[in-house]
Amino acid sequence: MNPLFAHLHDWVWLVPGLLLFVVVITGARVLLGRAQGDAAEPLTARLSSLAAFGGLLLLLSIDAMALSQGAPGHRILGHWFGSGNWAATISFMLDPLSLTLATLTALIGWLVVRFSANYLHREAGFHRFFIGLSFFLAGIQLVLLAGNGLLAFVGWEMCGMSSFLLIGYAWHRPVATGNALFAFVTNRGGDAGFLLGLGLAAAWLGGFEWTALANAPKLSVGNDRLLVIGFVIAALAKSAQLPFSAWLSRALEGPTPSSAIFYGAVMVHAGVYLMLRLEPLLVQVPDVMLGLVVVGALTAIYAWLCGLVQTDVKSALIFATLFQVSLMFVAIGLGWTTLALVHLCLHAAWRLWQFLVAPSWLDLTRQRPAPPPAWLRNNSLLYTVAVQRFWLDKLAQTLMVEPTAGFSRDLRGLEEHFIDHAIGQPGQGKAVHHERPLVVADGLPGRLLASASDTLQHIEYRLLLRGKGGSAEKLMHRAGAYLRTLENLLEQPRYLMMAVMATFVVIL
């Protein structure tokens, strides 16, 4: 066989890569002011469409090879970073689960990109929309194809970010931006779980590879449970299961095609994928699986009841979507993972269609759906509960969003009342020395900096002008020796690990 084809699966990084490339190109065009007017639209739309189609073709050929020669499985393409006995790699998972979902997603993504080219014609946010959509498609492909948790987490965050951007597409409407923020903040709860899982995996298993996670016999049941719970929380948040459900029904402010692909077809299923991916770990902790069944069942009841009272088409569809997604969680909890996978694929396809033709609802339906049974129909309390969606969004607002906002407000207060006064403000300094009016400083650090520069200048003056052999040079030699020792110490894995973790903490 042609060697080019034999190694086709090693090109799988192109699937998200092409889309990211398009994001960069389109972003650059917008920044450089090259994306204006009707004439700029086809290029943006065609590039996105081409990247999505290229990814689809690539995946289809890998699928074909997988069908004839067996799936390539886990492929490590590169080393990202690592230390001692653990490593983060650039690896991809090309097993039937990933390939099926990635191919379906690529097809759906390509169709939605094509759909959006007409739909968003002449919108002020045309290019912004395509950047968001391509970024999302790259992110979700990374989630589906990644061979390890860390890479999947990068994709996971890309999905969250683009979801935020597209809910807030109509940024001039306060409702849209408020809901975008709400969805973003609620989803961070899930990210905490994901990070917990990753951290524990690194600590106990020495890596993030799905394969390593799948064969984890050396873990005790207790550790396994803790690890799985982290990922389960992430899955529940992304797939809007209880108690995170509220964000989903508030995420419908974006253009119809983005509602369709994010919340109808693809992103809402990402949590289900994560659970399917971690199935080998899950089966070892039956109590967590039972938990999944319970949460899924409760979410199903919630979604079904809320769905009955919805009066606008998109909300009605989103609760129907949530209902079926929670059935998938129930199925996974019961161990019927194949059923869940099949259900996922079929549901994504149907719901995408239903969301995209939501504007035709007047044509498509003829009568009101049948009312629920009388005992339910006439219960005012339950009706209120359903109309208010179990007050979940209010609760989440009070418990998550408002504390976050309050925290950031306090930070700003701290900055204004204390830090700004202490460190000074740019451009407000006074001359430190009347002979050197160009050196201005304000606040404590400003002054410190000014005096430090004075001292340094002094030292430099001594070093350079007093020549060699002075006490300064001896001092420098000694300092160099100390630094070498420190560097040797830092190259020890445990300290490097600490530094990496510290970086993550800072990022969070």
Place this chain on the structure above:
Amino acid sequence: MKSELPIRERLAHWIAHLAHVLPAQAPIRDFVHHNTLHGFQHLPFAEALTAAGALTGATTWWPEAKFRACLASGRITRDDLAAALDEFGVADLDAPLVGALTRREIMLASLLAGMEAPAASRLAWLRQEDGAEQNFDFGQFLPPTVAFAAQGADKSWREAVLVRWQELCGRVGKTWTWRALLEHLSGEDVLERVRGILQRHLAAHLDLGVAAWRNPVRERGFFAAWRASAGFDLAWEMDELPNVRDEVLHLPDSPLDVLLEELPRLLPDETLWGGYLERLSLELPGWSGMVLWREQHPGRGDGTPVAMLDYLAVRVLLERLLTDDLLRRLAGGPLTLADLPAHFAARPEEFLVRDALHQPGLPEDLQGRAAHLVELARHGHVEVEAWHHLAEALVPALAAARHDGAAWQLAGLCRQLGLSADDLARLRADQIAALHATATSLTAQQRGQIWLLAYERHYREQLFAALSANHPRQAALAAPSAQVVLCMDDREEGTRRHLEEIAPDIATYGAAGFFGLPILWQGVDDVLPTALCPVVVSPTQLVREVAAEGDEAKLAAHLARRERRLNWRERFYQATRRHAVAGPVLTALGAAPALAGLAALTLAPGWAGEAARRWRTWNDGRVPTRLAMTAEQAVAATPEQPQAGLTDTEQVDRVEAFLRMIGLADGFAPLALLLGHGSGSRNNPHLAAYDCGACSGRHGGPNARAFAAMANRPAVRAGLAERGLVIPDGTWFLGAEHNTCDEGVEWYDLDHVPVRFQPALDTLLRQMGEACRAHAAERCRRLASAPTRPTPWKARQHLFGRGCDISQARPELGHATNAAALIGRRAMSRGLFLDRRVFLISYDPTTDADGAIVEGILLAAGPVGAGIALEYYFSTVDNERFGCGSKITHNITGLFGVMEGADSDLRTGLPWQMVEIHEPMRLLVVVEQTPEILGAILERQPALQELVANEWIVLAAKNPLTVALHLYCPRRGWLPWSGPAVLPQVARSADWFAGESEALAPALILGGVR
């Protein structure tokens, strides 16, 4: 005295008055164009727009920047603008005012320069960038303006602030609600919360078929339903409104009592209540309008009682509860609305800072500081020193911004007038003041009006020149091969023109697309009859489509198969969201076809649409049908209990009246075609807005079919002959429907056409097809995604695909190009390229000496045309307020309207995609009749007087015999038009429009006239 009426009657009166100010849009399925400001139609146009702007906060004129762009592109000339000043009626335009400068010159300069001053930061930047380059330092214009800006500045700022605060408080109940005042002060909009609380309940109450589960007590009205649910609502506690539940539980049972309890708490002054309710309902115009519409049309709902009083009671209660809450947070302790004026009167520095946020021209750093302080005050207490400190910084900045703004205006003005700073220095102070006063004497509204007049005049001159140039070319067609009657619709102007170019021996006519036949129509597939006539008419005669004789069994089979197909579709769409068990199963079944269908429709919409149509036809089966339209005898009928068909006499009446109206009483051609129209696009909630306005937003094909069938009946022809209207045996009437979206034509009853007409019919079919394709090519020029310079075949193919495409937000452009209406013989306009911009209504002035026929036409077509033009006008000038925004976030709600996303006001009016290329002008109606006759009609018809004398439409008269044109001006009477009648000449339409994508001026088509 009104105020002495019992309160119930006064409330009823106020509610009835709301019908004038709220959107009157019916549920979206029945979208019909109407004047958005119908409630203001009793006022002159300019006054009405000012009043509506003050009441709703909408901009009622196109922004000046748009008009200035038109000036730059040549769409408006300086001559137009100068003439517009005359038309507007400014006195002493040409008297020298400042030196040799006339008022006209100064006003023109002011219009051209604009009055909008940039904000401080931008101004500084502009001074840096422009000043050096153009050697036009506007700093030199500062000293003179300080003089006239200083006039009010001798008072201390505290006094000025108090005056301003009192002025703002005085607005409550007149142009503002408390919400508006509090939003102005705090930046927090209570309405967002009110809508959040109200919207779900309101949508549930009004729902026409989305929700499966409804409020159990909805039968007792909205107030009771809301109250029952609000009593259980835990959201009050979560929103930190703990006492609200108690208040809700102890509310009086009658909404009227609630209003009477709550209104005094909002406003002690009873005389302001009416205004306050009006303001309040206008804050959510879409929802308020829909509630009112449903109250006024109880038969069009689903039986749930809907009352405006219920809605207002809840709305007022929520307003009071939530403003109380906001007030408490604003003041940091309990404060009543009544004490609010005193509260801020005692804190002028705080008010100044809060108010300064809304002042134009403030430097950004100060704005940032003010915003930050207001934000801090939302979450905690801010010391009075902090307010004071900032206020002291703001006062000089605000004054400086005013001076800068005035200097900017003066600099712009002088630049337009060609005055240098040195010239200005030579003027006396009073002269500069006069210059400034003249330039600023026009309000923003008046400026908008002058621009509009100039904008309209430019098009009018073009159209008048075209009509004059075409006058000598008028010639009657001796023996037409066919007569085609189309709808007056502006879109059909293109179809007609191309048909005439292709077949110069065909005569065309235009009339309102229900062809004078107001009927209830029930096709074989329709469950209920629909009215196919203008909305103002209530038809009482039912025309049904039934199976052809001997095909009854076929029809039954067809209906059964169709029913089965639709039931499955219903199951798929509804059960997958409603049923717990069937849902997943049907989802699984539907997935593969859905994905395949989506792929096909996205990649090849035309092919997929055609395949789906064929599949439907194959599944349902075709049934030959005929019309059941003849009644044995007349019975007393109502729209609910209609008479089955029309009697022979009624049919003769209708046919005769229509044919005489359009001037087709003799000289019949072998074939007479009535071409109704409709639009068939996919995935489009506003579908009805593209259909035939004369048929209440439905398809006009059935009217054409019924008319043709009647006119072919020997009994009717005999009756007509008795009345002197002889239709010879050599004439056959045909009915067809033109799809304005995909340019297809559906022909009716071709199998009934006698064999002797077959050759003529074949020719006509071919010519119609060719005309539609040529028309398709013309339409493609305005569509950005269509191929450029397409061949007719390719264009038609593109439009067909477009009509089937579910991703297409602009299946067609509707009436976006409408601008004028011509009422007269086709000879007046035949051979002119009018760019699909005019309604063409056939009328023969030579057979109408007393003007009776044209009176009827004006009465019927005037309001329809005005409604379309004005709805487009308002949706264009303020799409956010009068239109419904962009389609792409629309979400169908309750099957009666659209929201943006899942939580917004109900959006009424036209979507932005329909109006983006529209040129907002009033309809110019040119009638081929003498000014004397038209003047007499205006005198005796109050309805027309309202439209014409109040300038909602512009009327002109074209003399039937001579080239003379007169324009009607309510102030100055009939003004004769004179102007150059020179027009570019081209052989065919295609030569004129090829490669162009913008609106085109008229041209003479040499190939269109025989």
